[in-house]
Amino acid sequence: MIEMKPWKWVLLAIFTYVILLIAYIPAIHIVNYVQTNNPSLPVALGKVEGTLWTGKVDQIITQGIVMNNVTWELSPWFLFLGQANIDLKGGKIRESEQAYVRGNISASLFNPKNVSAHDLKVFLPARSVMAQVRLPVPVTADGRFRVDIKEFEFDNACVNLTGKGSWLKGTVSGPTGVIDFGNFDANLACEGDQFAIQVMPQNKLNLDATVLLSVSGKYKINGRFKPSDDMPREVHQAANFFGAADNQGFRKIDL
Incomplete structure (x- = not known):
């Protein structure tokens, strides 16, 4: 059995704590930060609920395209691999004037x-x-x-x-x-x-x-x-x- 040195356990604990801290920050705080630092983003958001872990925005509008009731779930396990792995679902599949999305998207935390x-x-x-x-x-x-x-x-x-x-x-x-x-x-x-x-x-x-x-x-x-x-x-x-x-x-x- 491989034993980890005490300092490695400390680093692992700190890393886990930071990940959990970020994940449970209310999503609205993250949205406000992004919008403040990127005022030219062509995206308008409605009411944002939940956390980075799992949440919902009641409406997204970009380039005249409307999508309602967008939900997301972020996988915690992929964060330890340096990946933001998100399951997305939003819109109405039978409403022709709305956008709809469903699927899995992954992005590298080290290379956006x-x-x-x-x-x-x-x-x-x-x-x-x-x-x-x-x-x-x-x-x-x-x-x-x-x-x-x-x-x-x-x-x-x-x-x-x-x-x-x-x-x-x-x-x-x-x-x-x-x-x-x-x-x-x-x-x-x-x-x-x-x-x-x-x-x-x-x-x-x-x-x-x-x-x-x-x-x-x-x-x-x-x-x-x-x-x-x-x-x-x-x-x-x-x-x-x-x-x-x-x-x-x-x-x-x-x-």
């Missing part, structure tokens, strides 16, 4: 830029997300974006990502009414140090495209599309903004 996620499910309202994206043709989109992440690792860049994304019940408001675009599906991965979204072509636009997103927020879209014959006339007219079609009727996207 090292983050991973497992079995993470996210729903976002399409209207709020599309309002942040510059497009050659202004659109008002509805429906929901769904993201299912099996594995994700980030260390100041995209290291590993396995998942799928979808635009569910997608619609766009046009001059003559609401246009139904149906569903779009995509595979999620890392390409180099960037996030890659590969849109599958089985959709009403026959859209086959790759979106590359950098950590800085810059993005590049390459692909092609050809609206189905049964799409409204205004969709075919709007396609002209992307230039002339090739001999197969496809138009190139290069943004």
